[in-house]
Amino acid sequence: MRTRPLKVALLGCGVVGSEVARIMTTHADDLAARIGAPVELAGVAVRRPSKVREGIDPALVTTDATALVKRGDIDVVVEVIGGIEPARTLITTAFEHGASVVSANKALLAQDGAALHAVAEANSKDLYYEAAVAGAIPLIRPLRESLAGDKVNRVLGIVNGTTNFILDKMDSTGAGYQEALDEATALGYAEADPTADVEGFDAAAKAAILAGIAFHTRVRLDDVYREGMTEVTSADFASAREMGCTIKLLAICERAEDGASVTARVHPAMIPLTHPLASVRGAYNAVFVESDASGQLMFYGPGAGGSPTASAVLGDLVAVCRNRLSGATGPGESAYAALPVSPMGEVVTRYHISLDVADKPGVLAQVATVFAEHGVSIDTVRQQGKDGEASLVVVTHRASDAALSGTVEALRKLDTVRGVASIMRVEGE
């Protein structure tokens, strides 16, 4: 084993960074044996230098992250600051000054992954980011390496623990959205400002990263259709149950049936209770992958938290250090397929539509005609009447999102349709 240590610069020492530092220290001997050389924490960049950080030598702490990544003797920079800047500039500078990079930064990778990979490649360095998607769950490496010989057709995932906790609470207790969100906040599952989670931004960033790797195609955050889950109601859960379904916020990356394009989207959807993703409870994450040769695979586990996320960071650190010692680099960006990313209108799926209608003869025929005129075929209809008003629940066969939007627009114009109470996609069948 080499005795000269590999030097690691840690950028950020918060929820994830402090756990990375702790595991690096407590598992130092095992890590050295697995890598073939010791790893040394050479510097820790933070914003607030006076904060007490257990187990961190204060002499290593600096607020000058730029000087740290420019030192020239750093082998690996671990970026766990988050956000776009200064993380992006620091990572770029690290490559230019000879370091490889491990990052947990989904927002940055989803927005600028291609540019960062290009700088890494130009400098013959590694860029690894297993922790950026679904915390501890091995996903990036299985998609990038284990499935490199297969053809992935679909990735369907629960990739945000906060929203899964809220939806699971609504489902299991009958709570409304706000009540479930309040509980998630009190238990520390939701941040004070939960927008990134509940509006689907966090899941959309992960969908972009997963789609890019799965389909060997550049998929940026802007390419991902996104709908949050704040409008999901107890009534939606009641409807879902009547269909033998539950509701999850899903990240869905799909290859079109003809294989010529891909789509990536995040939105709440009904999935059958028999689907493995339906049983993912609380703040857990799970990703279901369908590919030509392997069939169906499911990856499950804790998708966030300091220690689980640090596990994924450390796995990358070991891999990057091994590459360093052997003078090699691991797999970089694979975007050779360059498939077009289609807009949401071209997505084909099933829909559950709940309408408030007048309770009088002929309404059902009128509604059915509108669906037929737009080429959307109806699978089932359920009607419930009371006091001259009725609710009509229509479940469709597979149709394009554009056809469904046209149908809904036309339905809203019917005198007998008082309102469209909810539209929910049905997935996983």
Ligand SMILES: NC(=O)c1ccc[n+]([C@@H]2O[C@H](COP(=O)([O-])OP(=O)(O)OC[C@H]3O[C@@H](n4cnc5c(N)ncnc54)[C@H](OP(=O)(O)O)[C@@H]3O)[C@@H](O)[C@H]2O)c1
């Ligand atoms: N937390 C999770 O469960 C989780 C899961 C998966 C991925 N991630 C990703 O991991 C990354 C880190 O998340 P986190 O939860 O650990 O964040 P965090 O607790 O807010 O920690 C951020 C750290 O970065 C430091 N920092 C902020 N701005 C800085 C700057 N300009 N220069 C140097 N240091 C700076 C902060 O310093 P101070 O300590 O002085 O404030 C803090 O130590 C993010 O990309 C996040 O998306 C997190």
